[in-house]
Amino acid sequence: MRADAKKNYDHLLAVARAVVQEQGADASLRDIARRADVGLGTLYRHFPTREALLEVLLRSSLDEMTAQAAALETSNAPDEALVTWLREAVAFTKNYHGVTQLLAAALDDPQSALHASCVTVRSAGARLLSRAQAKGKARRDLNGEELFALIAALAWLGDQPSLGRHADHLFEIIASAIRR
Amino acid sequence: MRADAKKNYDHLLAVARAVVQEQGADASLRDIARRADVGLGTLYRHFPTREALLEVLLRSSLDEMTAQAAALETSNAPDEALVTWLREAVAFTKNYHGVTQLLAAALDDPQSALHASCVTVRSAGARLLSRAQAKGKARRDLNGEELFALIAALAWLGDQPSLGRHADHLFEIIASAIRR
DNA sequence: ACCTGAACACCGTTCAAGT
DNA sequence: ACCTGAACACCGTTCAAGT
Numbered sequence: 062m063r064a065d066a067k068k069n070y071d072h073l074l075a076v077a078r079a080v081v082q083e084q085g086a087d088a089s090l091r092d093i094a095r096r097a098d099v100g101l102g103t104l105y106r107h108f109p110t111r112e113a114l115l116e117v118l119l120r121s122s123l124d125e126m127t128a129q130a131a132a133l134e135t136s137n138a139p140d141e142a143l144v145t146w147l148r149e150a151v152a153f154t155k156n157y158h159g160v161t162q163l164l165a166a167a168l169d170d171p172q173s174a175l176h177a178s179c180v181t182v183r184s185a186g187a188r189l190l191s192r193a194q195a196k197g198k199a200r201r202d203l204n205g206e207e208l209f210a211l212i213a214a215l216a217w218l219g220d221q222p223s224l225g226r227h228a229d230h231l232f233e234i235i236a237s238a239i240r241r
Numbered sequence: 242m243r244a245d246a247k248k249n250y251d252h253l254l255a256v257a258r259a260v261v262q263e264q265g266a267d268a269s270l271r272d273i274a275r276r277a278d279v280g281l282g283t284l285y286r287h288f289p290t291r292e293a294l295l296e297v298l299l300r301s302s303l304d305e306m307t308a309q310a311a312a313l314e315t316s317n318a319p320d321e322a323l324v325t326w327l328r329e330a331v332a333f334t335k336n337y338h339g340v341t342q343l344l345a346a347a348l349d350d351p352q353s354a355l356h357a358s359c360v361t362v363r364s365a366g367a368r369l370l371s372r373a374q375a376k377g378k379a380r381r382d383l384n385g386e387e388l389f390a391l392i393a394a395l396a397w398l399g400d401q402p403s404l405g406r407h408a409d410h411l412f413e414i415i416a417s418a419i420r421r
Numbered sequence: 422a423c424c425t426g427a428a429c430a431c432c433g434t435t436c437a438a439g440t
Numbered sequence: 441a442c443c444t445g446a447a448c449a450c451c452g453t454t455c456a457a458g459t
Binding site: 162165166168169200202203206207209210211213214215217218221222223224227228230231234235237238 | 342345346348349350380382383386387389390391393394395397398401402403404407408410411414415417418
Binding site: 063066069102 | 423424425426
């Protein structure tokens with residue numbers, strides 16, 4: 062990448078992060094380009110789709126979640142490890158409003174730039190779940206896909222204006238249902 | 242209302258119902274007016290906001306849910322009555338994609354045309370819940386607002402492309418957590 | 422190799438002009 | 441009293457023209 066292109070890319074990303082944190086995942090791409098003092102075409106070539114942009118924005122957070130799951134796998138309280146990780150997974154969306162819907166859609170679309178990251182995170186959670194299940198510390202009638210769906214539902218809930226304030230309590234109820 | 246106005250109103254509503262069932266709650270209002278062979282201004286005067294339009298579209302379904310809750314209050318198995326009603330409440334969204342978010346937002350906005358209906362439905366659910374609680378058939382650390390949030394989360398889940406197929410199973414898990 | 426911004430096809434919302 | 445559709449301010453996406 063040429064030096065000037067690299068500069069545009071980085072600046073665009075920084076501006077996009079600020080705008081998305083402020084306005085959510087469906088922020089205006091035009092607005093991002095405008096605030097970055099860059100032509101709209103420049104944004105589109107660096108990030109051909111909205112998913113591609115969000116993939117770069119979210120990658121580090123998603124990687125972190127996967128890494129933390131791996132770290133928690135060595136814990137000797139597999140149910141607490143699972144719940145701890147779930148809590149962080151749900152909390153992750155706090156800084157990025159409206160992102161849950163996008164992640165759910167990405168899971169269904171192998172073409173999406175976000176697809177791979179979603180699958181990886183889901184697998185990481187699945188491993189924590191089955192470890193807890195193997196030790197009899199989590200209900201067995203639940204699989205990785207369902208766990209991911211629960212996380213998404215709780216994250217969505219936390220993102221809704223009037224419903225969000227119940228997210229924590231409902232998380233505890235559901236977490237205890239998972240532990241059984 | 243004048244006869245010609247009434248005719249437009251009814252036709253608009255029928256077309257809107259079809260389009261919303263097909264494309265979801267965020268369907269293009271322009272498209273609805275176009276398909277109804279009616280000026281855009283006509284749609285806007287009959288339904289000044291999108292919420293106003295959806296309020297009329299959903300009213301009968303929402304009223305039905307409230308009525309059914311009332312009917313179930315006479316059941317002598319309060320926990321089953323509650324779960325039966327919850328199941329229907331979640332299923333209600335099937336025909337109207339993307340409506341859950343709107344209902345959640347309406348709950349937070351007293352100005353919304355959908356506000357009153359949402360509050361009514363929530364109260365109906367709350368009564369079923371507290372009846373079950375009074376008989377020791379439902380966990381006590383749950384209130385009507387939280388019950389509504391759970392319904393919304395499960396309805397949202399059912400509406401997501403890849404997550405939806407787990408909605409039924411997750412409903413059962415959560416329902417049994419409510420019954421305790 | 423990279424950038425720009427006009428162009429196109431949409432959208433929600435308003436409102437002067439018509440019947 | 442009611443209807444129409446142009447007008448305005450946005451949006452996502454593409455692509456010819458520039459450097």
